[in-house]
Structures are given as structure tokens and as C-alpha cells.
């Protein structure tokens with residue numbers, strides 16, 4: 001085999017994978033346009049991609065995945081550390097030797113007759129000191145073209161890998177898509193990922209969840225930074241001042257929509273800039289400020305619900321250079337999804353003639369993949385090597401009741417408890433029941449590559465290092481009335497809540513001191529031009545002490561399941577809030 005890299009460790013790994021998987025060809029990806037075109041043409045030939053209407057959706061393609069392979073599979077996702085306690089009760093665990101043996105047996109000969117692609121990639125701007133490197137080996141051309149949009153792949157990444165010598169090894173094979181032979185395994189101590197039997201984004205685009213969250217969270221703990229499931233946005237006021245905010249919400253809870261928000265009519269001169277829609281890497285700078293980069297370079301977003309009103313930026317963005325996965329088609333060969341508001345489905349996501357009796361036309365977790373630069377609200381600071389300083393961290397979940405529209409933690413340690421207490425109704429982003437409330441600390445339940453108790457200790461350790469940390473907030477856009485109607489209009493109107501958050505950070509806004517933290521005072525949230533009653537606002541900002549006592553008791557029980565490793569400081573914060581609630 002011809003030598004294709006000067007880094008002996010990388011070449012040796014590629015050779016050993018080829019020996020195991022026995023591909024027909026090996027292709028090192030350089031990330032060029034020509035290479036991308038060639039792969040797309042090949043997939044058009046094999047039927048892996050279908051071309052969409054070139055007039056209205058130029059350079060757009062549809063991919064249909066196997067119907068059993070449409071979401072992340074948390075029940076098949078493992079963290080394989082030498083000590084089980086290091087993976088923690090929040091992860092499925094397998095001993096590394098056993099895991100390697102099990103998964104290598106599935107990789108044995110898995111690439112026969114296929115091409116093996118070697119994708120060097122960089123998570124983060126290529127010149128960023130905060131960026132980290134990886135190489136994904138895959139037998140899926142769909143993975144290559146998606147990774148090319150989602151990360152920075154090719155020659156420049158390879159050069160940096162060769163210079164630094166350290167990279168995350170990710171091995172992926174689509175296998176035969178038999179759900180019985182599907183595993184997503186992480187070996188954080190070896191900076192290694194092995195994924196077999198799925199072509200779905202979160203399982204197969206290894207730079208995303210597997211590297212940038214599960215492995216990176218481990219690396220971050222060791223190196224003193226944070227890898228989080230957070231969007232990053234800039235909010236610009238009419239004076240041109242910009243504040244940067246990082247928000248952690250569980251999957252399919254509107255991170256992409258918030259990151260691309262368009263100010264409502266009532267807010268002339270306000271703008272939101274997108275830096276990232278899913279993942280933030282946070283580092284403390286010399287002054288003690290937290291700075292964020294988005295390790296990704298594209299969006300892998302949920303399509304249903306995207307329309308001119310809910311997210312015009314996304315709607316416009318995905319009219320070109322986009323790969324759709326599992327959407328429906330109109331008679332004009334345009335992509336179609338529920339709530340698109342234009343057109344009608346002719347063919348469903350499985351390729352059948354559309355029949356409402358078969359359920360939604362597009363899969364509820366159908367996705368778009370698109371380069372971030374296509375976003376009209378894209379902030380060029382997403383390319384800044386040192387990222388942006390973060391003023392506020394915002395947690396949130398999908399809660400029909402209980403959690404108010406917004407509240408602020410008293411300080412960093414309390415904020416860590418607020419993050420650890422996040423719970424949300426499950427969505428179609430992962431296989432399993434939808435709509436049940438589950439604990440999802442920091443929106444990282446599926447993504448934290450180590451024991452949550454240690455992760456909370458890591459979060460708390462930042463509070464000891466700096467007095468200039470971001471303030472921490474919690475939002476809930478999803479509160480409903482007794483009839484199941486959403487109380488808050490959401491989407492562009494969420495800007496009003498972001499403004500309150502920025503005003504709090506700038507110390508130009510008072511707050512009501514409640515047992516759970518600081519809440520907006522009456523009039524604190526600017527409601528000009530919004531048709532919402534005082535009763536509704538009262539309901540949105542109400543804190544029911546007995547429901548909150550029950551909630552905090554449940555949080556306490558949940559934290560206890562992590563045993564002795566739970567930091568005493570977190571328990572002390574919990575006790576404080578419980579006491580305040582009991583006195584309320």
C-alpha cells in the first residue's frame with residue numbers, strides 16, 4: 001500500500017483497519033469540490049441520493065435511510081472505560097476488551113467490495129488553539145459528503161494532524177443495517193470511536209456527537225475546558241452592541257430555531273447572529289472569561305416544522321446545496337415535510353405513494369445537512385480562532401408545566417444545580433417513546449462521555465477559578481395551559497426573553513427574588529407589540545411551591561443515584577433551594 005501520510009501512527013491505524021475490514025479500495029479524502037462532485041454522482045448512480053428539483057432546489061439531494069435507522073440509538077451506545085464508575089450510571093458501559101472484541105467481529109470483512117474512505121477532519125476553525133482533530137474511516141460516501149459540510153475535512157486538517165500527532169480515531173461501517181448488529185462504542189481513554197450498523201447522522205457522522213461531545217467532554221475534563229450541547233448566538237441591539245449567549249437544550253427542542261432567530265416587527269434594529277446550533281466548546285481565557293467556539297461547520301437540523309414563519313433563515317438556507325434525509329417529495333420533486341406550509345406530499349419518506357393513513361409524510365426526525373455559511377444570519381466570528389466571550393449560559397427543556405418562561409440562577413454554583421436539574425419531554429431525535437419527561441442534565445444525558453457526578457464537579461471547578469463567568473439562566477418556551485395550548489408564542493418573540501437575560505447580565509434590570517432564583521418583575525420583559533394578556537404572563541412566570549417541592553425532591557433523588565461521587569457543593573445547593581421552597 002502506498003504511504004499516504006507522514007504520520008506513522010495514522011498510517012499504521014489505517015493499515016490495520018484495512019486488514020480487518022478488507023475494502024476493495026482505499027480513498028484518502030482531500031475535501032475538494034471535485035471529490036465531492038464525484039461522490040455525489042456515484043451516489044446518484046447507485047440510488048443512495050436522488051436529485052431534487054434543480055430549479056427550485058439547486059444542488060439539493062434526498063437520501064432515504066433504512067426505515068429502522070432513522071435516529072440515534074441510545075440503547076446501543078456505550079462508553080467503554082477501564083473502570084465502570086468512570087462511565088457512570090448515565091452511560092451504558094462495557095469493558096474495553098469485551099467491547100473491542102464484540103465490535104471488531106462485526107467489522108471483520110465488513111468493507112468487502114466497498115471503498116474505505118479516510119477522512120481527516122478538524123473540529124473548530126483550522127487555526128484555532130481550541131480546535132481538536134480526528135480521522136474518520138468509513139465505507140459510506142453519504143458520511144463523507146455530510147462530514148464535508150459538518151466539519152472541516154481534507155488536506156489542511158491532515159497537515160495539522162501530522163504536525164500535532166494527536167487525533168481521535170473514528171471507525172465506521174454501515175454494515176448490513178441489521179439492528180441486532182448495531183453498536184456505537186466510545187473508548188475515551190484511547191480517544192477512539194467505533195460505530196457499526198447505522199448510517200444515521202448522530203451514529204455515523206462521528207465528528208458530531210461521538211467526538212465533539214462524548215470523547216471531547218472527557219478530553220475537556222482532563223484539559224480544563226468544557227464540551228457542551230449548546231447553540232451559540234450573538235444578540236445585537238440597535239446600538240450595534242453584541243452579547244454572546246450559549247444555550248443548552250435537549251435534542252429537537254429548538255436550538256437551531258433560536259440560533260437563527262429573526263427579530264419580530266416590534267424590534268427594529270435588533271439582530272441575532274448564529275455561531276453554532278448544536279455544540280459549543282468553552283475555554284477560559286487569561287482574563288477569566290469563558291470563550292466559545294463552535295467545533296462544527298454545518299447544521300444537521302430537524303426539518304419538520306421549518307417554514308417561513310418559524311425559521312425563515314433556515315427555510316431559505318435549505319433551498320440550495322442541501323442534503324435532505326427522510327423527507328417526503330411533492331409531485332414537482334421538491335422536498336416536503338409536515339408544517340412546511342407550501343406544496344403537498346406525493347411520495348412519503350419511505351418512497352411510497354403518500355397516504356395519510358401511513359402517518360406523517362416526512363419522518364419526524366427527518367434532517368437537513370447544510371454548510372453553516374449558507375445561513376443568512378451566519379456570524380463570521382464562527383471562524384474566529386479564539387471564539388467569542390460568553391455573557392450568559394441558558395439551560396432549557398420542553399416542559400408542559402412547572403418551569404417558568406425564564407429565571408436566573410443566584411450564582412455559578414446554583415447555576416450548576418439548575419443545569420443538573422434539566423428535564424425535558426423526549427423527542428424523535430432518539431429511538432424510544434416520545435413525550436415522556438426524563439432527566440437530561442445540561443442537555444447532555446445522551447452525550448456526556450463520563451460520570452455525571454464527575455462532570456458536575458468539573459462544572460463547579462470553574463466557579464473556583466474566576467469571578468467573570470457567565471450568568472446562568474433557565475428558559476421554557478413550551479409551557480401549556482390546561483387545554484394544552486402553548487402560553488408563549490415562541491420563535492422570534494423569544495428575543496424578548498434574550499433581552500431580559502442581556503439586561504440582567506448588564507445589571508440594568510431588577511428581578512423578583514423567588515425560592516428557585518430570580519424571575520422577571522412585572523414589566524421586566526418588554527411586551528410592546530405583542531398580544532398577550534397579563535394573566536397569561538402571570539401564568540408563564542408563576543412558581544407553584546408545592547409542585548416545585550416535588551420537583552426538587554425528585555431532583556434530589558436523581559442526584560443521589562450518582563452516589564458518593566456527587567460533589568458536596570451540589571448537594572449543598574440542592575439543600576438550599578429545598579429549604580427556600582419549604583419556607584416559601
Ligand code: OXD
Pocket residue numbers: 072202250251252278300429430
Ligand atoms: C442532534 C441531536 O442531532 O441532538 O443534534 O440528536
Ligand code: MN
Pocket residue numbers: 229250251252278
Ligand atoms: Mn443535538
